[in-house]
Amino acid sequence: MKIITRHWGKINPLKIDSYIRQRGYEALQKAVREMDPKSVIDEVKKSGLRGRGGAGFPTGEKWEIAAREKSPEKYFICNLDESEPGTYKDRLIAEKNPHQVIEGLLIGAYAVGAKKAYIYINGRYAEQAEVLQIALDQAREKEFVGSGILGSAADVEISIHQGAGAYICGEETALLNSIEGKRGEPRLKPLFPPVSGLFGKPTIVNNAETLANLPYIIRHGAQNYAEIGSKTSPGTKLFLLHGAVKNPGFFEAPLGIGLRELIFAKEYGGGMKSGKEFWFAQAGGASGRLVPSGKLDQVLTYDNCEYPLGSGSVLVVDKTEDIKDYLFSWADFFHRESCGKCVPCREGTYRLWEIAKRIRNGDIRERDRENVEDILWTLGNTTFCPLGKFASVAWSDAMKMFPDKIFK
Amino acid sequence: MQIKINNQSFECQEEETILAVCKRNGIRIPTLCAHPDLLPSEGVCRMCLVETNQAKGLVSSCTQKICEGLEVRTETEKVNKARKINLELLWADHAGKCAFCEKNGRCELQNLAKEYGPDEFKFVPRRKELKPNDELDLLKDNWSHAVFDDANPCLARDSQYCVECRRCVRVCKNIQTVEAYGLNKRSSKTNVGTPYEMPLDCIFCGQCSVVCPTAAITEKDETHKFEEAVADPKKMVVVQFAPSVRFAFGEEFGQPPGTFWEGKLVASLKELGADKVFDTTFAADLTIVEEATELLLKIKSGKAPRPMFTSCCPSWILFIEKYFPEFIPDISTSKSPQQMLGALLKTYWAEKEKIHPENIFSVSVMPCISKKYEAQREEMKASGTRDVDLVLTVRELARLLRKKKIDPSQLKDQNFDPALGISTGAGILFGQSGGVMEAALRTAVEKISGKELGKLEFEVIRGDAEYRTAEIEIGSMKLKVAIVHEIRNARKLLEDLKAGRADYDFVEVMSCPNGCIGGGGMPQPTSPTARKARIQAIFTRDKNMPLRKSHENPAVKKIYKEFLGAPGSEKAEELLHTGYVNRKK
Incomplete structure (x- = not known):
């Protein structure tokens, strides 16, 4: 079952007609001509679609909050800031079929009553931004974008906003600050964006992959979609496999797939590279948990609290690798990407990085273990936004799983 | 609930x-x-x-x-753990040079460390654990993001002490709308600073230094200049202090806000080696007489509807000069009390005492940071050299006293030196928002109506609302007045005027919260409650003064008779008035 990757390779992403020939933009026509905004939201709610950014918040419910707000001015934003290490699904979506995202964005904006929409794209995705811009221009020519979409009363204008490649700007309130021209830092919640977001107006921020599901849902109906994947997390998901597997790369699979199947099944990872022995996997990028071999029967859904699937990237590590390199790489990433707003994250990620540097060089000091434990605790419990917690996840697991391999 | x-x-x-x-x-x-x-x-x-x-x-x-x-x-255990770890992390990033720090003993981070601090701070490297290379790395790392800036006459910034609490960013943006500070870089290199780390170029209100919990932003310490002057046998050190100072100075020595410490201040300054101590309040009375005369002239000339703005707040002047130069012609040309007294010291008084002005070292103790700037303006050299040689904030004076181990509470009250030491309740009112207006009205109303005022308190313009307006009836005339404090309200007022939404005859502006009483050079911590107590003390003092109208100040009368002639005379114009410069970029 393919939803996201369905037309990849078959269509020319630079030609809108090639998407239209695959019945592209039919869902948009259906939405603006045959459905009122409320029934679009109801349909998405019924489909059970959940946000693909990582948190898995029910998309329809989020929309409903913004739709209920009385403000005449609302915004809809496609979050394409993707910066999680090892994650490039949104980049693929943008370059392989940009119109699918644009169509989804238009449907969403129509549903919540937003006349202005943005695609917030990671500054390092310059090429993809260009592809999207071409797609956008073509869509405007076809009257899919702008005022009076396809002769209906719906107006949606879309702009592409390039970020500067900061990880934190993927956090929705930091993203809003960034569009407003402010420093990319998370805002205090509540109020949540669907109530008070961009320029203080109700705003929906949806991940690009979430939006790419919408044309299918509207065209084939919520019922059809809800039957795909797991009951509580319906639909398919783009997974990215890295590391010591035979076939690394991207795979679209129904949600609810087991981690073991993803890594070892022929149509996906195809098992370990020859001569390599599975040590652990990390699901969800640098902020994901470490999964030992005994836990590979975990299914990947948004309810699975023990090992969240996060962005959907899975790193497979074999036994020849040194955990210290990973520890350094995680600490280095989060130290670099901390926005500097709150004390525990700004200072904690820095001290962790400092210690990680030494650990990697085998220079271990008496206080290191206790200090690392304290830093991980404060990152996990006291930071302003979730980035601090993300920074502590893999480290905390590593400390529990292989303490002897770290401090020796 | x-x-x-x-x-x-x-x-x-x-x-x-x-x-x-x-x-x-x-x-x-x-x-x-x-x-x-x-x-x-x-x-x-x-x-x-x-x-x-x-x-x-x-x-x-x-x-x-x-x-x-x-x-x-x-x-709870969790709460205490969080406090302890986060404090330790902050401490590790802090310069930790307490013994030499200006804020030693009055630093909020140091206080927290004392309160919650463990025996040893774990993230701070131990000397014995460091290899020579580590030390170099640490030093490099420290300097790689340290910013030091004192290329202005008022404030010094040293980011090594900064804890990135952002109070300065918020006070500058939300209260003063100047937005001189923001954040540079990110992650552990995040620095509070100016855009592109250019030297600070603002209105120098110094509110950032009052809210700063550490020594990251401080007044530019000039206490050594005082010590040098006192040690110089050729110099006659003459000190003046502002009306508001006597109501807050005690806080530096553990007194509650609003403690009236005039006599102790005079005594402390004498103890430090000052030869003469005069009262800026005297010059405040003089300012009122000049300013009221200016206002009356302006009204009579029919040049209205443009208002007249007060001119005693140097940050307000800078704000106009830098952001709204079109209003420069509307600012009263009367100098601030500090500069009037400074000018008279080195002319009138020097002449009278037969002292060469060059041998006078004129010092003022102010609640204010930007007075340091005002004193070095080009226009402020009526006597040929700087009229005021040194401006110390309340905090600097207290630091100097602590250094010299002088405890003012142990000193016997002393009186101001005569000549320039007599003042009225009206002058005392200058210390808070609305005070210049009220003092001016006490004089202007009597001058216009020719009748003596019954009740002296103008209750309609009192209160701590940030933007107050009133119509004062003087005989058949109606005087429209407005009082604002904090620059955000001044900006609002100027925009109201520009848009024609308002018109006033006389406008008083003070940049700091509640006026000088909440000044940038005042004791820390500041809070609405502390300022309220200080203001209450001002009103009480005014009420208890034998003289409460500036034009009745005998010393003021005397100086006009002996030296200046009449208000607005050529001599007064030369010594007591000034001009302004368009500094818009």
Whole structure:
């Protein structure tokens, strides 16, 4: 079952007609001509679609909050800031079929009553931004974008906003600050964006992959979609496999797939590279948990609290690798990407990085273990936004799983 | 609504934060970024975390609003662990040069360290553990993001001491709308600073230095200049201090806000080696007489409807010069009291005492940071050299006294030196927002109506509202006045005037919260409560003064008779008036 990757390779992403020939933009026509905004939201709610950014918040419910707000001015934003290490699904979506995202964005904006929409794209995705811009221009020519979409009363204008490649700007309130021209830092919640977001107006921020599901849902109906994947997390998901597997790369699979199947099944990872022995996997990028071999029967859904699937990237590590390199790489990433707003994250990620540097060089000091434990605790419990917690996840697991391999 | 804190019930109002309720009821919660003048809080220091029955994790009490059924615990194991670790992390990033620091003993971070500090700070490298290379790395790392800036006459910034609490950013943006500060870089290199780290170029109100919890932003310390002058046998050190100073100075030595310490101040200055101590309040009376005359002339000339602005606040002057130069012609040309006294010292008084002006070292003690700037303006050299050679803030004076181990509370009160030491209640009022207006009205109303005022208090213009307006009836005339404090309100007023939404005859502006009484050079900590107490003390003092109208000040009368002639005379114009410069970029 393919939803996201369905037309990849078959269509020319630079030609809108090639998407239209695959019945592209039919869902948009259906939405603006045959459905009122409320029934679009109801349909998405019924489909059970959940946000693909990582948190898995029910998309329809989020929309409903913004739709209920009385403000005449609302915004809809496609979050394409993707910066999680090892994650490039949104980049693929943008370059392989940009119109699918644009169509989804238009449907969403129509549903919540937003006349202005943005695609917030990671500054390092310059090429993809260009592809999207071409797609956008073509869509405007076809009257899919702008005022009076396809002769209906719906107006949606879309702009592409390039970020500067900061990880934190993927956090929705930091993203809003960034569009407003402010420093990319998370805002205090509540109020949540669907109530008070961009320029203080109700705003929906949806991940690009979430939006790419919408044309299918509207065209084939919520019922059809809800039957795909797991009951509580319906639909398919783009997974990215890295590391010591035979076939690394991207795979679209129904949600609810087991981690073991993803890594070892022929149509996906195809098992370990020859001569390599599975040590652990990390699901969800640098902020994901470490999964030992005994836990590979975990299914990947948004309810699975023990090992969240996060962005959907899975790193497979074999036994020849040194955990210290990973520890350094995680600490280095989060130290670099901390926005500097709150004390525990700004200072904690820095001290962790400092210690990680030494650990990697085998220079271990008496206080290191206790200090690392304290830093991980404060990152996990006291930071302003979730980035601090993300920074502590893999480290905390590593400390529990292989303490002897770290401090020796 | 009632909530429970540590199993005790407390009455509170909707929309209050947990921190506000705790503070009111004396429950101790450590904070660094929260400040009573900068609400709502931002929750960045993570020191005020508490546990509640509403959330799984810790919540920051400065941002979390209360709700029905809320139960808060402020001293759990988790809370204490969070405080301790986060404080240690901050401490490790801090310069930790306490012994040499200007803020030693009055630093909020140091106080927290004392209160919650463990025996040893774990993230601070131990000397014995360091290899020579590490030390170099540490030093490099420290300097790679340290910014030092004192390329201005008023403020010094040293980011090594900064804890990134952002109070300065918020006060500058939200209260003063100047936005001189922002954040540069990110992650552990995040620095509070100016755009592109250009030298600070603002209105020097110094509010950033009053809210700064550490020594990251301080007044530019010039105490050594005082010491040098006192040690120089050729110099006659003459000191003046501003009206507001005597109501707050005591706080530096443990007195409650509003303690009236005039005699102790004179005594302290004499103890430090000052030869003469005069009262800026005398010059405030002089300012009123000049300014009231100017106002009357302006009204009579029919040049209205443009208003006249007060000119005694140098930050306000800079604000006009830099941002709204089109209003320059409307500023009163009367100098501020500091500069009037400075000019008279080195002319009138020097002549009278037969002292060469070059041998006078003129010092003023001010509640203000930008007076340092004002004193070195090109226009302020009526006597040929700088009229005021040195401006010390209240904090600097206190630092000097502590250094010399002088405790003012142990000193016997002394009186001002005569000649330039007599003042009235009207002059005293200058210390707070609305005071210049009220003092001016006491004089202007009597001059216009020719009748003596019955009640001297102009209640219509008192109060701590940030933008106050009134119509004062003087015979058949109506005088439209406005009073604002904090630059955000001044900006609003100027925009109102520009848009024709308002018109006034006379406008008083003070840049700092509640006027000089909340000045940038005043004792820390500042808060609305502290300022209220200081203002109350001003009103009480005014009430108890035998003379309460500037034009009745005998010393003022005498100086006109002996030296200046009449208000607005050529001599007065030369010594007591000034001009302004368009500094818009």
